[in-house]
Every structure is written in C-alpha cells, then in structure tokens.
Amino acid sequence: MTDSIAVNWPELFQEQALTTQDERLRAFYEHGTVAGNTPLSDVPFVSLDFETTGLDAGSDEIISIGLVPFDLNRIRLREARHWLLKPRSAMKDESIVIHGITHTELNDAPDLNRVLGQVLEAIAGRIVVVHYRYIEREFLNAALKKRINEGISFPVVDTMQLEAMLYRQGVANTLKRLIGKKQESIRLGDSRSRYNLPHYGQHHALTDAISTAELLQAQIRHRYSEITPLSHIWV
Amino acid sequence: MHAEQIEVAGFLKQYPPFDSLPDEVVDDIACQAEISYYRSGHDIYQFGDEIHDLCVIRSGAVEIYRRNGDLYNRLSEGDLFGQLGLLMNNKIRLPARALEDSLIYFIPEALFTELCDRFDAFAYFVEMDDNRLRQAISSKQESNDLMASKVTRLISRDPVCLDASATIRHAAQYMTAEGVSSILIMQAAGSNREDDEPEQSVVGILTDRDLRSRVVAPGLDLDTPVTEVMTAEPVTLDEDAYAFEAMLTMLRFNLHHLPILENGCPVGVLATSDIVRYESQSSLYLVSNIMRQTSVEELAQLQPQISACFVRMVNEDANSHMIGSAMSVIGRCFKQRLLELAEEQLGAPPIRYCFLALGSMARDEQLLMTDQDNALILDNSFDAEKHGAYFEALAKFVSDGLNTCGYVYCSGNIMATNPEWRKTRQEWEAIFADWVENPDPEALLNCSIFFDLDGVFGKTKWADQLNTFIVRKAKRSPRFLASLARNALSRTPPLGFFKGFVMEKDGQHRNSINLKRRGTAPLSDLIRVHAMAVGSRAQNSFERLDDVVKAGILPAGRENDLRDAMEFIAMVRIRHQALDVETDRDVDNSVEPENLTDFERRNLKEAFQVLSNSQRFLKFRYPYTRK
Numbered sequence: 001m002t003d004s005i006a007v008n009w010p011e012l013f014q015e016q017a018l019t020t021q022d023e024r025l026r027a028f029y030e031h032g033t034v035a036g037n038t039p040l041s042d043v044p045f046v047s048l049d050f051e052t053t054g055l056d057a058g059s060d061e062i063i064s065i066g067l068v069p070f071d072l073n074r075i076r077l078r079e080a081r082h083w084l085l086k087p088r089s090a091m092k093d094e095s096i097v098i099h100g101i102t103h104t105e106l107n108d109a110p111d112l113n114r115v116l117g118q119v120l121e122a123i124a125g126r127i128v129v130v131h132y133r134y135i136e137r138e139f140l141n142a143a144l145k146k147r148i149n150e151g152i153s154f155p156v157v158d159t160m161q162l163e164a165m166l167y168r169q170g171v172a173n174t175l176k177r178l179i180g181k182k183q184e185s186i187r188l189g190d191s192r193s194r195y196n197l198p199h200y201g202q203h204h205a206l207t208d209a210i211s212t213a214e215l216l217q218a219q220i221r222h223r224y225s226e227i228t229p230l231s232h233i234w235v
Numbered sequence: 236m237h238a239e240q241i242e243v244a245g246f247l248k249q250y251p252p253f254d255s256l257p258d259e260v261v262d263d264i265a266c267q268a269e270i271s272y273y274r275s276g277h278d279i280y281q282f283g284d285e286i287h288d289l290c291v292i293r294s295g296a297v298e299i300y301r302r303n304g305d306l307y308n309r310l311s312e313g314d315l316f317g318q319l320g321l322l323m324n325n326k327i328r329l330p331a332r333a334l335e336d337s338l339i340y341f342i343p344e345a346l347f348t349e350l351c352d353r354f355d356a357f358a359y360f361v362e363m364d365d366n367r368l369r370q371a372i373s374s375k376q377e378s379n380d381l382m383a384s385k386v387t388r389l390i391s392r393d394p395v396c397l398d399a400s401a402t403i404r405h406a407a408q409y410m411t412a413e414g415v416s417s418i419l420i421m422q423a424a425g426s427n428r429e430d431d432e433p434e435q436s437v438v439g440i441l442t443d444r445d446l447r448s449r450v451v452a453p454g455l456d457l458d459t460p461v462t463e464v465m466t467a468e469p470v471t472l473d474e475d476a477y478a479f480e481a482m483l484t485m486l487r488f489n490l491h492h493l494p495i496l497e498n499g500c501p502v503g504v505l506a507t508s509d510i511v512r513y514e515s516q517s518s519l520y521l522v523s524n525i526m527r528q529t530s531v532e533e534l535a536q537l538q539p540q541i542s543a544c545f546v547r548m549v550n551e552d553a554n555s556h557m558i559g560s561a562m563s564v565i566g567r568c569f570k571q572r573l574l575e576l577a578e579e580q581l582g583a584p585p586i587r588y589c590f591l592a593l594g595s596m597a598r599d600e601q602l603l604m605t606d607q608d609n610a611l612i613l614d615n616s617f618d619a620e621k622h623g624a625y626f627e628a629l630a631k632f633v634s635d636g637l638n639t640c641g642y643v644y645c646s647g648n649i650m651a652t653n654p655e656w657r658k659t660r661q662e663w664e665a666i667f668a669d670w671v672e673n674p675d676p677e678a679l680l681n682c683s684i685f686f687d688l689d690g691v692f693g694k695t696k697w698a699d700q701l702n703t704f705i706v707r708k709a710k711r712s713p714r715f716l717a718s719l720a721r722n723a724l725s726r727t728p729p730l731g732f733f734k735g736f737v738m739e740k741d742g743q744h745r746n747s748i749n750l751k752r753r754g755t756a757p758l759s760d761l762i763r764v765h766a767m768a769v770g771s772r773a774q775n776s777f778e779r780l781d782d783v784v785k786a787g788i789l790p791a792g793r794e795n796d797l798r799d800a801m802e803f804i805a806m807v808r809i810r811h812q813a814l815d816v817e818t819d820r821d822v823d824n825s826v827e828p829e830n831l832t833d834f835e836r837r838n839l840k841e842a843f844q845v846l847s848n849s850q851r852f853l854k855f856r857y858p859y860t861r862k
Contacts, residue, residue, distance in 0.1 A: 066238070074341070075270035082238035196336035197272070198294040200242045207242050210270070214338060217272035222336075 009033045009155045009234075022148045024117040031124035033155060036231030040220055041072050043230050045157070046126040047213035048136050049205045051101060053087055057138035061087040062112060063101055066206030067122055070213045072220060081122055082206040084109040088146075113147045123154075131188045131212045133158040133235060155234045159215045162233060163191045166223070191215055195222065240265035243340060246293060250313035252360035256350070264350075269341040273333035284327040286320035288341035289361070295337025300330045301550065309334065318361040321347055322832055362834040386481045386495055387474050390503030394494065396421045399438055403450055403464060404457040406441055417442040417492040419501050420465050437501055439465030442492055468696075471496050472505075475778055477557055481505050483522050483564045525568040531636045534572060538641045541565055542816045545603055549813040555805035556777050559600040566596050567691045569640055570609070570633060574692045577632040585622045586614040590633070590692040593649065597689035598759065599775045600805075603812050604822040607634065607642045608649045608684050610656040612697045617659045626657055649684055660697055664704055671708045674718035682719060686763060687774055702772060710770040713857075719767065720857035723760035724850050728843035729753045748839075750811070751824035754804035758846055761853055762797065765789070776801060790852060797849060800842035807835055 010033055017029035034043055048067045054060030068080040084101065086109040112119075130136045133156050141151045163186040185191070188211055189202060195218035200211050224232065244265035247253040253261050269288070273279055273295075280286060282302055290297075292314050299308045299316060307329055310316055320327045321344055351358040395413045397406055399422040410418050420439040441461060449455070449464040470488050472481055474497040485493055485507060493505040521540050528534045544565070548558050574590055593608040595601045611626060630651035638644050651657055658666065667685075670678040686705065690698030709715055729748050748754070759776045762783065766773065771782035777798065784794045808824055815822040828836060 070270075073271055077240055077243065077266055077268050077270065080238045080240070080266075195272070196295055197338055198246075204241065206238050206240075210240075210242070214270060214272055218274075218336065221272055221274040221277075 007155070010035055012153070016153075020150060022150055024120050025144070025148065025150060025152060028120040028124045028152075033125070034127055034230055036234070037229045039227045040224060040230060040233075041226035043071065044126045045070050045129050045213070045216065046123045047075075047129045047209040047216070048123060049130065049208040049212060050136050050139055051203060051205045052135065052139055053089070055135075057135075057142040059089070060139075061085075061089060062139050062143055063087050063106060063109075064205040065115075065119060066204070066209040067119075068206070068209050068213055069122070069126060070217070072217065072226060075210060075213045075217070077210070080206060080210070081118070083115050083119070085112050085115070086110060111147075112143055116144075116147070127157060127230065127234065128154055129157045129159065129212055129216050131158070131191075131208070131215065132160045157216060157230075157234050159191070159212050159219060160186050160188070161235060162216075162219050162223075188212065188215065192218075195219070238266070240268070243268055243270075246313075247291065247340075250291075252354075252357045255356045256354060260350075260354075264342055264346060267343055267346050269343070271339050271341065273337045273339060275333050275335045275337070277333050279331040279333060279337075279339065280317070280320070280327040282327055282330045284330075285325050286317050286327050287325060287344040288317060289315060289321060289344075289347045290317040290331070291315055291340040291342065293338040293340050296334040297337055297339075298332050298334045300332065302328070302330075303550075315361065318347075322362065322834065385474070386472060386476045386478050386505065387502065389478050389481065389505055389509045390495060391509065392503065394419050394501040394503050396501060397461065398422070399460075399462050401461045402458045403446070403455065403461055406461045407446060407457075410441075410443075415504075416506065417504055419494055419504065420461055421501075436499055437469065437471060437494055437496070438462070439467045440469040440492060440494060440504075441465045444491070469494060471501075473497075474502055475781075477560065479557065480560055480564065483561070521565060522568050525565070525572050528572060529576075531573070531576070531639050534569060534636065535639045535641070541641070542603060542822075546813045546816050549809055555802055555809060556599070556775070558809055559595075559598075559602065559775075559805070562601040562603070563592075563596045563599045566601050566605075566642065567592060569637060569642065570691050573633045573636040573640075574629070576636070577629050580632065581625060581628055584629070584693075585625055586616055587694050588613050588626065589690045589694045589697040590651065591698055592689045592691045594684045594687055596691075597687040597774055600755070600759065602809060603816070604824075605642065606645045607637045608645050608647075609633070609651050610649070610685075610688070611651045611658070612663055612690075612694070612701065613657060613659045614694075615659045615661050623654075627652070627654070630657065647681075647684075649681065660701070663701055667701070667705050668708060671705070671712050671715045674715045679718055679722045682722060686767070687759075689774060702774075706767065706770055706772055709767040716764060716768050717857040720764045720853050723757065723764050724854060726752060726757040726760070727850070728757065728846045730840070730843050730847060747825040747827045749825050750804055750808040754839075754843065754846070755801065755808060757850070758797070758801050758804065761846070761849055762801075764853060764857070788856075793848075796845045800845035803838055803842045807831070807839060 013029045013031075013033050017026055020026040020029055046067055046069045048065070050062045050066075051064040052060050052062055063085050065083045065085065066081070069076055084105060086106050088111070128136070137152075137154070137156055141153065145151050188208065189199065192211060192215055193199070195215065197211075197214055197218060200207050202208060202211070220226075220228070220233075239262070244258075244262045247261050247265060248258070253264070256264075270293075275295075279290070279297065292310055292312055294312055296312075297310045297314070297316060298306060299310065301307050316331055317327075319329060325344075347361075351361065392415075395409065395415045395417075396419045397409055399420050401409075401420075406418055406420075410416070418441050419437050420441060421435045422438040424434055424436055439462060441464065445464055445466065450457070450459075455464065469492075470484060470490060471494045472484055474495055476495075481493055481495075484490065485505075491507045494501050495503045495505055521537065521544050524540070525534065525537060528537065541562075545558065545562060548561060553561075570590060570592065578584065589612040591597075591610040591612060593610060595605055596608070611630060613622070613626065634644065634650050634652045644650065649656060670682065670685075686709075688698055688702065690696070709719075762776045762779050765783040765788060766779035769783055769786035769788060771779050771786075773779045773782055780794075780798055780801075783789060789797070807826065811826050811830075812822050812824075814820075831839065
C-alpha cells in the first residue's frame with residue numbers, strides 16, 4: 001500500500017521512470033506528477049472510474065474505463081474517454097446486473113494491453129481522482145502486473161475519503177455510531193445530493209467519472225479553497 | 236471520436252431549445268460541453284466579464300442582475316443564460332450569481348454559433364429568450380409594477396358616486412356609510428351632449444379635506460348643494476393609463492384623489508395611499524422639479540435629467556408606450572411651467588386661451604431630440620389690435636424657453652409664434668373643416684402634425700372639443716380619408732436597403748436608416764387614417780390601434796402585426812437614442828446597420844415588411860380617384 005501522505009510522489013515518479021521496462025509506463029512516469037504544495041486551483045485533475053467483474057483485484061478484471069480531465073473551473077467533456085475491455089476470465093453473470101455490460105458487447109472489445117498506452121497517456125501528468133481508492137489503483141496495478149510484469153503507483157484524491165473525513169470522524173460521529181444512529185451515507189449518489197448535485201445513473205464508468213469530478217469541485221468549493229495545497233487532499 | 240455523454244444529452248433533450256434539435260446534434264453538444272459547480276452566493280459572471288459559452292443550469296438556481304444591482308431574473312433547472320453576452324460582443328451585460336449550489340453546463344461559443352446558423356428554431360429561441368425574460372420579469376418584480384401595470388390595477392374598489400342635486404349633509408352621510416375619503420359628483424349630460432358621450436358624467440369630486448376646509452371651517456349650512464363645495468371639473472385619467480402616469484399626474488397637480496374613467500364613466504378613484512405602496516421612481520420627481528423652477532435658466536439646467544430619466548427607463552425595460560408617455564408628460568410640464576412664468580411676466584391673459592401640443596407630444600410618443608410643434612386656440616372674442624401683442628409675446632416666451640431647454644424650434648415653423656397658428660376657436664374649426672373638405676396636397680402636408688393635438692395649458696377642454704369636431708368631420712368624408720391614406724403612403728419603408736445590406740457583407744455599407752422618417756412616422760400616419768375612419772378619439776398610436784382592432788376593419792389575424800412592428804421599430808430607435816446618450820454622442824434617429832445586432836436587423840426587416848404590407852392594404856381600402 002502506498003496509501004500515505006508521507007510519500008514524496010514527484011521523487012518516486014523520477015525513480016520509477018529510470019527503472020520501468022515498459023515504455024508506455026515509463027512515458028507515464030516521465031511525465032512526472034504535481035508537487036504536493038501546488039494550490040488546488042493550479043492542479044490538472046483527471047477523474048477515473050472502472051467497471052469490474054467483481055471486487056477482488058487479484059481475481060476480477062476491469063471491463064470498462066471512463067475518464068475525464070478537469071480542473072477547479074471546468075470539467076472538459078470534449079476530452080472525456082471511454083473504453084470497453086475484454087476480460088481474460090469469464091465474466092460472472094451477477095456483475096452484469098450491476099453495470100449492464102453484456103458478454104456480447106465485450107466479445108469485440110480489446111484487451112487492456114492494447115489500449116494501455118492511451119489510458120496512461122490520458123492520465124499522465126494529472127492527479128487521478130476516484131471515488132473509493134481501493135478499486136482503480138488496485139485494479140490497474142494488478143492488471144498491469146498480469147500483462148507487463150510491472151505494477152503502477154500514483155497519488156489519488158479520493159472523494160469518498162474526503163466525505164468520510166467529514167462524516168465518519170470526530171466526536172459527534174463517534175457518538176452517533178455508539179448510540180447506533182444512522183450515519184450519513186458516503187456513497188457517490190448520496191454524497192452528491194448533499195451538494196445539490198443532480199441524480200445521475202450509476203455504474204457506467206464514464207458517467208461515474210464525471211460524477212466524481214463534479215463531486216470534487218463541490219467538495220473543494222464548500223470545504224477547501226483555491227489556495228489549499230494539493231497535499232491536503234491527496235492520498 | 237467522442238465518448239457518449241448519456242446523462243448530459245438526456246438532460247438537454249428534455250428542455251427547449253434542445254428538444255427541437257435532432258438527437259445526434261444534442262449528443263454532439265453534450266460531448267463538447269464543459270461543466271462547473273458554483274456554490275450558492277458566488278458569482279458566475281460579473282459585469283464586463285468575457286463570455287464564450289452558452290450556460291445551461293443543470294441543477295440549482297441562478298439569479299441574473301442588472302448593472303445597478305437590481306434583480307433581473309431568477310432561473311432554474313433547464314434554463315439558459317449568457318446568450319445575450321454571446322450575441323453582444325462577448326461581454327457580460329447582466330451579471331449572474333448562483334442562488335443555490337448550482338451545476339452549470341457550458342456550451343462553447345463556436346458550437347453555439349453553428350447551432351444558430353444551422354437551426355432557425357434554436358436561433359429564434361436564444362435571441363427571443365431575452366424578450367421572454369423581460370416579460371417574465373415584469374410580471375414578477377415589485378419595483379417594475381409601477382412601470383408595467385395599468386392604473387386600473389391600483390384601484391381597490393368601485394367608485395362612490397352621488398348625484399349633483401344632493402346636499403353636503405347627504406354627501407357626508409353617504410361617505411361615512413361607504414367609508415370613503417372622496418366621493419364623485421355626477422350629473423346627467425345636458426341636451427346638447429355629444430352623441431358618443433356617456434349619459435352621466437363626473438362634474439366634481441368632494442373629499443374629506445373639502446368637508447373640513449370648505450364646509451366646517453367657514454360654518455356652511457349643511458343643506459347647501461354639494462356642487463357649491465366640490466372641486467368642479469376634476470383632473471381625471473383614462474383607464475388605459477399606466478400606474479406611473481397616475482403618479483405623474485398626481486404629483487403635477489398636487490392631487491390626493493384621481494378619478495379613473497372608462498369611456499367617460501368612472502371606474503374608481505385612485506388615492507395617494509394607493510400609489511405610496513409602490514416604490515417611487517426617482518425619475519418621476521423630475522416632474523415636480525420642473526414645476527418648482529422659477530426661471531427659464533433654471534429650467535434649462537434640468538435638461539440632463541431628461542436624458543438620464545430616458546436612459547433609466549430604457550434600462551428598466553419600460554416599453555415604448557411608457558417611455559413615450561413619460562417623455563411627453565415631461566415635455567408638457569416644461570410648456571406648462573413656461574406658460575406660468577410667461578403669465579407672471581406678461582400679466583394675466585386678456586382673454587382665455589388654450590396652448591396646444593401637436594404631433595408626437597400629443598400622441599404621447601415623444602422621445603429625445605424632438606422639435607417643438609405647438610399652436611394656440613384663442614377665445615372667439617379675440618381682437619388682434621387689443622390682444623395680439625400679448626399672445627405674440629406669450630408665444631415667443633414659451634417658444635424661446637423651450638428652445639433653451641432643448642426642445643428646438645420647429646423647422647416647419649409650426650409654432651404659436653407664427654401668427655398663422657394662433658387662431659380663435661371658430662377659425663380653427665373653419666380651417667380644419669376646409670382641410671377635410673378640400674384635401675389639397677398642401678393641406679395634407681401638415682395633417683400628420685395637426686391631426687394629433689392636445690391641450691396642455693389653459694382651457695384644455697377646447698382642444699378636446701376641437702378633436703371631437705375633427706374626428707366627426709373626418710369620419711364622414713371618404714374623399715378626405717382617401718387623400719389622407721394617399722399621404723400616408725408617401726413614405727415607404729427602407730426594404731431595399733436590407734436587400735442591399737444582405738448582399739454586402741463586408742460592412743462597407745455606409746448608409747443609415749432614419750427609423751423615425753422611414754419607420755415610426757409612416758406607421759403612425761397609417762394608423763391615424765384607420766383611426767379616423769372608425770371615429771377613434773384616441774391620440775396615441777397604440778390606443779388608436781385598440782380602437783381600430785375593435786372596429787374589425789383590419790384583415791383577420793393581422794391585428795397584432797402593426798402593434799409589434801410599431802413597438803419593435805420604436806424600441807430599436809429608443810435603444811439607439813439611449814446608447815447615444817450613454818456614449819455622449821449627439822442623439823439622432825439614424826441607425827447604421829453595423830450597429831445593429833443580427834437579431835435587430837432581421838426583425839427590423841420584418842417590421843418594415845409589415846409596414847409595407849399594411850400600406851398596400853391601405854391603398855386597396857382607399858382607392859384614390861382623381862376628380
């Protein structure tokens with residue numbers, strides 16, 4: 001787990017750029033990353049969302065990737081990307097219920113290895129934003145290890161974590177939990193409605209990526225400021 | 236290739252103007268959009284900001300402001316804003332602020348322009364949207380009510396009336412029983428009444444204050460007829476008037492009660508308290524200011540305030556009727572005050588007279604930069620040797636004064652200073668009768684001025700009577716109407732100009748359109764012919780149109796075309812003048828095409844087309860037969 005604010009990300013990227021074998025991954029690291037003291041208003045973000053065949057990064061696989069670049073002012077749909085991917089192991093039927101992607105649709109889809117260059121290029125130099133960090137970073141890491149024998153690591157901003165800090169910490173929340181009171185949900189849809197963001201359909205990788213980007217803009221507008229350093233919110 | 240934007244496209248397809256676009260176009264819009272989140276209370280655009288996107292509210296609410304900070308409109312989910320800025324040199328004129336936490340979709344300018352070019356419905360919607368906003372806001376906004384609402388909306392109860400034969404005691408008892416502070420005194424019209432006048436008319440008004448000062452204080456017998464203490468021939472207002480006109484009238488005459496009439500019959504009495512409830516507009520105090528000045532020099536110093544008042548009304552989205560009325564009231568006040576000053580200087584008039592306003596002021600359609608057109612009606616006892624010098628001096632004083640105050644001399648010399656336009660009541664009737672009976676070209680030349688007349692000072696009732704005389708006479712003279720119609724066709728709308736302009740896209744077209752000479756003036760000429768044909772006594776073009784439409788002589792379904800055309804041309808002219816004032820240029824009526832927006836150009840062309848069609852209809856209705 002690289003889940004620590006103590007990591008010196010720019011330095012880590014430089015090191016990785018020297019040792020990485022795969023040229024696509026090396027290009028990603030060579031792009032470097034944003035320094036932790038950069039004010040949020042200057043940070044180029046990219047919101048990233050995966051649909052997977054299950055929740056275990058070790059055995060389940062990515063079947064769709066959605067991403068959209070944005071900054072504090074604008075989410076740029078023109079630059080949004082969406083891929084369907086063919087899983088290497090058979091897809092479990094119950095996951096179809098969740099994301100609605102069918103076997104037939106995936107039969108013609110490429111393997112992640114064929115689009116990896118494009119995916120990495122789209123997120124290179126940007127700070128990846130996700131809702132619940134244990135999916136995207138873990139799955140991408142596992143998928144790369146399977147294909148190119150090298151893992152990947154990068155800083156992320158986790159909008160669910162930011163909500164959790166507000167609603168799952170502190171004395172008041174501990175008391176709530178102790179007396180068995182219902183806690184605020186920090187799921188994407190529920191978090192969005194707290195900020196007056198509209199209801200979007202979920203479990204479509206691109207829609208969820210846009211949803212997450214909007215949520216981060218709202219969180220920053222409400223609880224941080226343009227000059228808050230990135231290191232306050234990345235993990 | 237774009238990634239599909241299900242949510243954004245799905246949302247847009249629910250709302251106009253996107254709901255009328257092909258699906259694939261909306262899908263493309265969704266793919267090119269940008270999104271941003273604004274916290275409640277935060278600015279989205281400030282005045283003067285550059286704007287390069289059309290904004291669609293996805294969630295939340297946004298308020299649009301005027302430059303002075305007043306609320307202009309409140310928008311919610313699915314509403315658009317920013318189109319005005321995009322259509323006007325990419326500058327924000329009306330700042331926008333998030334009222335609630337809001338998510339905004341931004342559609343880039345290049346795409347917006349492309350959509351306007353490709354889809355008429357889209358272009359129409361975004362361009363018309365501003366009008367839609369204005370209509371929405373005038374019904375919504377308190378501070379605008381005074382400007383937009385008719386005086387009848389302020390009336391809270393039916394009028395309380397009493398016959399003129401009643402005693403003071405009777406009146407006081409009735410007022411107490413009804414709980415009113417004023418009562419209207421009515422009298423059956425005499426045997427020589429005009430046949431289109433009501434059977435009973437208001438001959439006076441009695442108020443609480445009158446009972447105190449004219450009855451109790453002098454200790455008058457309570458069986459005295461009410462007619463002895465009432466205010467006879469009170470100032471009244473027509474039900475068509477706007478609330479702000481009522482306020483102007485009350486300020487001007489220092490009235491606390493103002494009877495409102497519908498075709499001469501009272502429909503209510505407006506009390507000061509009814510007006511006080513409304514926010515006062517500082518521009519209205521200009522009128523009371525005019526009446527307080529004690530010299531021509533002081534009056535002339537108020538001139539900048541007229542322009543300021545005009546610009547303020549334009550910015551407050553008053554319509555052309557309101558602006559025309561307000562400017563006319565102000566112009567009239569200048570005349571009235573000058574006449575008061577003249578009488579102070581020259582002494583009381585030897586005989587009674589009525590000072591007339593002619594043309595646009597009489598029609599309540601005055602704007603900035605109008606010359607003075609005026610005349611005098613003199614009592615029939617006028618004797619040139621005895622009284623001539625007085626009225627010459629009076630006319631000179633007023634005319635010079637008006638010129639000093641910015642109402643320049645009439646180039647056609649239609650002014651009371653011209654002895655030809657100082658006539659007795661009999662002489663006026665004779666000359667109008669002659670014009671109607673022998674409509675030679677020369678007589679008709681002045682018709683567009685003289686056939687709009689209004690008494691502004693002195694025995695103003697004489698002006699009404701002269702009007703009635705003219706209307707009756709004209710209505711019965713088909714040959715005169717045909718000549719007048721012929722005359723109304725002499726000024727054609729500049730349609731060829733637009734054709735030329737459309738072909739020459741390089742902007743080198745140096746010509747300009749005189750919106751008064753080629754637009755509003757021929758329209759009011761045309762409307763006057765119809766109005767005279769149906770015996771309308773209204774002076775204002777819009778009010779005349781009401782009468783003409785009621786009479787049903789216009790081709791079915793086209794009734795509103797003339798009104799819309801008049802309003803549109805007048806408003807372009809008005810906005811052009813306001814811009815001249817704001818940018819310190821000489822105010823005129825000529826508009827250069829490069830200063831028009833596409834929207835204005837297209838709609839002006841349409842308005843001129845309406846004028847052209849209406850002229851053709853007039854020609855058809857009044858075929859001219861040369862004897």
